[in-house]
Amino acid sequence: MKNLKNLIIEKTRKIITEKGVDCPTITLNSEFLNDLPMDSLDLATLIVSLEISTGLDPFRDGFKTFHTVDELINLYTEANS
Amino acid sequence: MKHVIVTGGSKGLGLAIVKYLLSENYTVSTCSRERNSAIDELLSQYSTFQWFQVEIGNAEQTAEFVRKACTWANEAKLWGVINNAGIAKEGILATFPNIETDSLLQINLHGAIYLAREALRIFLSQNSAGRIINISSIIGSRGYTGLAAYSASKAGLDGLTRALARENGRRNITVNSIAPGYLDTEMSSTLSDKKREQIIRRTPMHRLGHVDDITPLVGFLLSDGASFITGQTITIDGGITN
Secondary structure (H helix, E strand, O other), X not given: OHHHHHHHHHHHHHHHHHOOOOOOOOOOOOEHHHXXXXXHHHXXXXXXHHHHHHOOOOOOOOXXXXXXXXXXXXXXXXXXX | OXXXXXXXXXXXXXXXXHHHHHHOOOEEEEEEOOOOHHHHHHHHHOOOEEEEEOOOOXXXXXXXXXXXXXXXXXXXXXXXXXXXXXXXXXXXXXXXXXXXXXXXXXXXXXXXXXXXXXXXXXHHHHOOOEEEEEEOOHHHHHOOOOOHHHHHHHHHHXXXXXXXXXXXXXXXXXXXXXXEOOEOOHHHOOOOHHHHHHHHHHOOOOOOEOHHHHHHHHHHHHOHHHOOXXXXXXXXXXXXXX
């Protein structure tokens, strides 16, 4: 859980900084598309990157809604269980 | 070196595209259901060429193909994919078996969507620009008696092109369709002599197209000069749809 949380936050920060913009503080309640300077392609990049790093794909069986960092961590935690 | 993946590269237009790109110093991987003498010849000629056995239209096999091809290409980063693989089956729709429609759409349309998806995942993870070229057909926009499912599949490809161009343009990923007219390939060999003559008569250039009429546009769309062209369906048909 802790590793997944760190991994998701670290990769999110990397994607934002690679765009050349300042990364705000990322909290568990941060909404990817509202509170962070990310668009839908950045979010897709994050998901692909997480799949490469973890081998996990929580979306294999269909769409699952998430908005916040915490909700995404939960999806990966479930996929890992 | 830039790596380009071409589907259906063992014969016809696909083979011509593979040869053209190899001559232009791209690293090229292709796939088909069966390996043939043309593939053997290219494998013996070029260390920058690789072939994989793949059933296009199978999502798992497509993902595996792209993964293996990119591993093989090593330092040559994926730059482009050419969705060329396709089949044509003829028959009036009223009596065209649904199972034939399903298999045609699976290969011509689903296969292209699966490959585009895999390529986009790599472009995004590499944070790199890239090119997707879909080999469509004038039949996708004009229709043709007896080719309803094929026509639908090619129209679908053009829609895919437009949507993906919008979706990915901000990452410098371009997506275009090439719509050839009637080409003198194995796929057109089933045309009756009368039909061939009719097509030639109606074509301002007074001949069927040749694969070499198409390959230079593939090369151009992959080049830096085409970086602002996206979402287009470009027709090469000797003027028949003019």
